[in-house]
Amino acid sequence: MAKEKQTAAVIRQECIATDIYSMWIETSIADVSHPGQFISVYPKDRSKLLPRPISICETAPGRLRIVYRIAGSGTAEFAGYKSGDPIEILGPLGNGFPLDGQDALLIGGGIGIPPMLSLAKALPGKKTVVAGYKSELFLTEDFAGHADLWIATEDGSSGTKGTVLNAIRENHLTGSVIYACGPMPMLKAVKEYAIEQGIPAWISLEERMACGVGACLGCVVKTTGKDEHSNVNNARICKDGPVFDAKEVDLT
Amino acid sequence: MAKEKQTAAVIRQECIATDIYSMWIETSIADVSHPGQFISVYPKDRSKLLPRPISICETAPGRLRIVYRIAGSGTAEFAGYKSGDPIEILGPLGNGFPLDGQDALLIGGGIGIPPMLSLAKALPGKKTVVAGYKSELFLTEDFAGHADLWIATEDGSSGTKGTVLNAIRENHLTGSVIYACGPMPMLKAVKEYAIEQGIPAWISLEERMACGVGACLGCVVKTTGKDEHSNVNNARICKDGPVFDAKEVDLT
Amino acid sequence: MNTQVCIAGIPFKNPVMTASGTFGSGMEYEEFVDLNRLGAVVTKGVSNVPWPGNPTPRVAETYGGMLNAIGLQNPGIDLFIKRDLAFLKKYDTRVIVNVCGKSVEEYLEVVEKLSDQDVDLLEINVSCPNVKEGAIAFGQDVKALSAITKAVKEKAKQPVIMKLSPNVTDIKELAKAAEASGADAVSLINTITGMKIDIRKRCFALANKTGGLSGPAIKPVAVRMVYEAAHAVKIPVIGMGGIATAEDAIEFIMAGATAVAVGAMNFHDPYTTIKVIEGIEAFMREEKITDLESIRGCVN
Amino acid sequence: MNTQVCIAGIPFKNPVMTASGTFGSGMEYEEFVDLNRLGAVVTKGVSNVPWPGNPTPRVAETYGGMLNAIGLQNPGIDLFIKRDLAFLKKYDTRVIVNVCGKSVEEYLEVVEKLSDQDVDLLEINVSCPNVKEGAIAFGQDVKALSAITKAVKEKAKQPVIMKLSPNVTDIKELAKAAEASGADAVSLINTITGMKIDIRKRCFALANKTGGLSGPAIKPVAVRMVYEAAHAVKIPVIGMGGIATAEDAIEFIMAGATAVAVGAMNFHDPYTTIKVIEGIEAFMREEKITDLESIRGCVN
DSSP states (O other): OOOEEEEEEEEEEEEEETTEEEEEEEOGGGGGOOTTOEEEEEOSOTTOOSOEEEEEEEEETTEEEEEEEOOSHHHHHHHTOOTTOEEEEEEEESOOOOOOOSSEEEEEEGGGSHHHHHHHHHSOSOEEEEEEESSOOOSGGGGTTTOEEEEEETTSSSSEESOHHHHHHHTTOOOSEEEEESOHHHHHHHHHHHHHHTOOEEEEOOOOOSSSSSSSOOSEEEBSSOOTTTSSSEEETTTTOSEEEGGGBOOO | OOOEEEEEEEEEEEEEETTEEEEEEEOGGGGGOOTTOEEEEEOSOTTOOSOEEEEEEEEETTEEEEEEEOOSHHHHHHHTOOTTOEEEEEEEESOOOOOOOSSEEEEEEGGGSHHHHHHHHHSOSOEEEEEEESSOOOSTGGGTTTSEEEEEETTSSSSEESOHHHHHHHTTOOOSEEEEESOHHHHHHHHHHHHHHTOOEEEEOOOOOSSSSSSSOOSEEEBSSOOTTTSSSEEETTTTOSEEEGGGBOOO | OBOOEEETTEEESSSEEEOTTSSTTSGGGTTTSOGGGSSEEEOOOBOSSOBOOOOSOOEEEETTEEEEOOOOOBOOHHHIIIIIIHHHTTSSSEEEEEEOOSSHHHHHHHHHHTTTSSOSEEEEEOOOTTSSSSTHHHHSOHHHHHHHHHHHHHHOSSOEEEEOOSOSSOHHHHHHHHHHTTOSEEEEOOOEEEEOEETTTTEESSTTSEEEEESGGGHHHHHHHHHHHHHHOSSOEEEESSOOSHHHHHHHHHHTOSEEEEOTHHHHOTTHHHHHHHHHHHHHHHTTOSBGGGGTTOOO | OBOOEEETTEEESSSEEEOTTSSTTSTTTTTTSOGGGSSEEEOOOBOSSOBOOOOSOOEEEETTEEEEOOOOOBOOHHHIIIIIIHHHTTSSSEEEEEEOOSSHHHHHHHHHHTTTSSOSEEEEEOOOTTSSSSTHHHHSOHHHHHHHHHHHHHHOSSOEEEEOOSOSSOHHHHHHHHHHTTOSEEEEOOOEEEEOEETTTTEESSTTSEEEEESGGGHHHHHHHHHHHHHHOSSOEEEESSOOSHHHHHHHHHHTOSEEEEOTHHHHOTTHHHHHHHHHHHHHHHTTOSBGGGGTTOOO
């Protein structure tokens, strides 16, 4: 799993929902990556020097897929890439999800849904995916054959009206382990729910990053225990994470 | 002759000598420009904010041609443009050559040769062009039918070995007015020659520029008389020039 | 929608000005910009007599910015009044004249000659890094800044803006000194002193060796200093330093600036001022802001 | 070809170091960079006890640069010695430990604990803009800088580099004070204090409000200050600030730097240090330079 910065090639890209893009990239990083890991993508715009961390949605031999939202002019640049265009990436980064879960409940919110796809494909046994959207759906068909999919939308246009937690409760969904990725309010609610239900939960965090490899200490999260690296209850999301045992991180 | 900054389109581009590129651009600026004027070309690389001033080589209705040398990463970027690519330009800039000369001697050195082409095409009567190169020739065929062409090369591989002045003396070239563009040592020699021969001379200067329109006072040249704008014997090359009466500028 | 701002009792139709030295007196930009739409034209610095400025090269490109060492070349106050002020009179915009000098007396001579002129405010340049005497020396020392501010205020018939240098340890002290000495406003930042070396030719990129760094590269420093100054004084702060877009301008306003100025980016895009003005209006519509004043200094 | 440089009598195989805080202790970069090829690893700042640093967000992107307000998070000197220095011992490179503290006593505690360690030089961080006490306060005042330099020199068993802040009116005064107080070298520049505001969310981009600006955007300021410092003192100057390429490194050397450090660009490209080393060698070949020393300070 040696990390590498490389100029890879875009295989194809499509817009799969408003401001949401799916891009397949030809890269050797695909073959050494693990569900829940991410790559750093570097804009070509030379006024922007920091990479954008983007989670790996799924992989195939020699290629990986990212699904990301346009959040600024850096990701807007990526959205303009065409087949054959070069793309600067560094990866694979982070620890990824532990894959020993059975009867897993996978919870994704918005742009936290994509990493759940590779996880759903990699986990053994029964898998239930709960995906939360504002309104417009994406990636729903990709889960077919890999997991049971339940949907929540804020406006109620599909599935349960409300949050992923509403969908879980309404449909009496459960599992023996939870995996979650999404916005902080969702992660807080998932953590609370997991504790309440006594289910172990792995959550994937995000934060502004600079180096992406654990050197700059830009993207830390408070931890309940003193982690070995920082010696001060500050784990690095890019290196020690992005996946943490929900009990071990302080989300307040 | 209103100046405009616009996104124009590259019609075609070719490399015509080592590091020398010829680019035709589709732009309305072509129709209001004058021989000896220049355009500012803006790199897309957002780390580079200042334009590159490039003289107009020739024009046709709705299109103009620039011939430039790769001098750094900004011009290297331009050299990569393909047919149909957008190009950011501002122009037409500067005053251009006066066109009332008869029996004109046009002297170009290196990348100062291109503006001589539009001048040769625009001037009435007999025209003699003297073009000085290091070794490799370019644009020589373009002058056919517009002027008699004499060549000087530093290594003697074509024409007179030495400078444009060597070629002028060796071939007893003369004229009733001189127009010149090229490196400073050449311009100094031309000015000296013109004074010695009592021939009026118009020379085109270059200097590091920022605004290109006469506001920043970055690109001044010392003048022998107090010019009206600066009130301090400092003419603006981008606005009051780039073409000056050789007698009126101090090239020391 | 109200984009009007007020400095020293004088209303400006909008907060967008030109930074001194980047727009001449507007003559070279009138083909690109309707000067009537600007909040104000701030002229290039003018001194008591014509100044020749520095040798060339005077400008150099840097990463995300540029260095300049023009050295305050200007035609002197007499020609300036006759030509530049006469030109600006044609336009419905505020006129702020930037004043420079090598001694207090030289500044005062210009200030006096402007006293009966159609000028809305004076901006006193005590922060140009590119001339040997005067200028920045007044802007890096609290005592010198106080003295020149008081002297100018005594003579000036127009409100006085002191233009501050970022090349200081503590901008708050300088802003407070200007305020305490009677300045009606402060403007900042002037350029940050920088240097570029041509490693192939083994020489300085600028004939003056050093120059003033401007452009988007320095914006974070400018925003920080505007924020610090705006929290240190009660007089208005005019913010500048790398403004390229309306978003940049709003960043300065949220940091506490009453008005803003577009500088080096005029060279990159002569339409920048107008784009910033239109962009501020668009932002206000999107964010349902009826009065620009309501977001000034809102982040603190 | 000789790329060796010498600081305080200690030879370095080449002049390329890592800037403190941008490279950890090298552990995170060893998969990208053969640490044996570096002139030196300069570690992230270490204090007497573990420091938690600032809340997040701690980093923000700016035009051609970045802001950081990590706040000197570090595991404390004891774990640092046990883990980080043990790690670095495996490599054939110089080790420079960056030392931080909130009081002279805290600095001295770290210096003493390092006295019997396998460390080549100490770099005393008196210029971090992101912690409330100590740090930059020592680096913006001649008296405070002199006092801490003397105190450290008295205790230190290794040569001492004072890392200077650019957030000062006159870098020459600070460099001279460090030299007069016994410093073996100075390194500069640390980051320039900056700020970024998120105008949509109406909040600071950094939890700490301000942060330190680094990256190519600030290179002209860094080159100028290195030039000024190198001409003000006789001790070696280690230059840094926005170095992205070998050309940048050579620019600092021609300005007078004995060695250089790669900082924020490690984040943009983890191979930057090696590319700079190889690029310097290529430049020397092209320009027929046999000894790097021959071009140091050649532009003046």
